[in-house]
Amino acid sequence: MAQVSTCRHNRRVDYCGRFAPSPTGPLHFGSLVTALGSWIDARAAGGRWLLRIEDLDTPRNVEGAAQAIQRTLADCGLHWDGAIIRQSERRERYRAALEQLVREGHAYGCACTRSEIAAVATIGVDGPVYPGRCRDGPAAGRTPRAWRVRVDGTPVAFTDRIHGRVEQQLETALGDFVVLRADGIFAYQLAVVVDDAQQGVTDVVRGADLLDSTPRQIYLQRLLGLPTPRYAHLPVITNALGQKLSKQTRAAAIDAREAPALLRAALAALGQDLPPASASRDAMLAFAVAHWPPQRIPARTAATSPDSPAR
Ligand SMILES: [Zn+2]
Incomplete structure (x- = not known):
């Protein structure tokens, strides 16, 4: 079901990205950085961006978390294309x-x-x-x-x-x-290999905590006769103690009212030029798409937390 979009320059592009959170808790700053990086990369390429809920590990699922993630993405202006895919239905x-x-x-x-x-x-x-x-x-x-x-x-x-x-x-x-x-x-x-292939995903942009998983996924793609997408692994955001942000490290959930400041902090974590701090949410996103050199993304980033969006 790979779909072809037409970008601003009237060039036909075949880019399909995705954001694939597990509904184990609300979106925190680390997952916002991942969502934003993958969204900008898709939009800068004139491509599509899908949302997939990775809810197979049912004992870890948290009631209402998937809905909370969707709401936060929408509050941050990160709109996805097409229907949401849920792994539990596949x-x-x-x-x-x-x-x-x-x-x-x-x-x-x-x-x-x-x-x-x-x-x-x-x-x-x-x-x-x-x-x-x-x-x-x-x-x-x-x-x-x-x-x-x-x-x-x-x-x-x-x-x-x-x-x-x-x-x-x-x-x-x-x-x-x-x-x-x-x-x-x-x-x-x-599951991720089957879904990426069936959804026509061409570009996987996700956190570097999954770098070790990628060879296993490529191996499975080869065994199953499926195409291998391009990969970009974004820096993992850590708290002041150097721990990856997660529910286990009590990462704070995103407050939609903070969206512009958090988007700006997320751009900084991705090594990008920053829009003016006074810019609106949508102006920040438009700026980010227009100024997107993915080569500037650092392999690792300094500790950043939602409490210190200026860092
Ligand atoms: Zn055995």
Whole structure:
């Protein structure tokens, strides 16, 4: 469903971006920076910008959070195109992708418990590296709990628009990784790959906390015969203690009345030229789209918090 938009210069562009928050709490300053960066990049390219609610991890979902995120985006002038996609309504598509992986010999059932793996595994980028115990089938009498994708020692590399060349060897960094969890929830890695392809996303602009996930997603795209989008990983915003802003670190929710000041602070975090502080919300956004050198985005940014929008 990739759609083609026409940009201001009458040039036909094929750019489709997205913002894909999990409804685990209200939008905070860190997620605003991500939303803003991806929105400006899409608008500066004359492209579309989609909103996808990543609500598969149901135990972590917070009642009303998705609606609160939508309201805050609208309050900040970040309007999305088309209908909102909710991952919880798309499980059949993820199941079809898993069945394709299994059918083609790329995925297998794993009977190991977390503690069995932890007892023998080394630690990789995302916890214990799976040692491959069930690669040839679970031990006699054991029932598969989760489904894993078989990886090999070939490095997966890509060129990030901000971080440059990134390379990861999945075998040593993760081992065969989970695509359907033991609790029956499809893994983020599989769902995001299916959604990006089916929504025709050409440009993924998201937080650098997901940089380590990208090689897994590219690997899955290749196994499933799906295109690989361009990637840009924006700096992760930390609080004064150096912690990533999140619900766990009690990041403050965005107050819509502060939108102009927060948008200006978010532009500063993205290394961009700043509009006058007196500018209205929409004037700030128009300025940001007109002055968008993505090359200026820093790989890392200094601690910034909603309490100190001037920094
Ligand atoms: Zn296993």
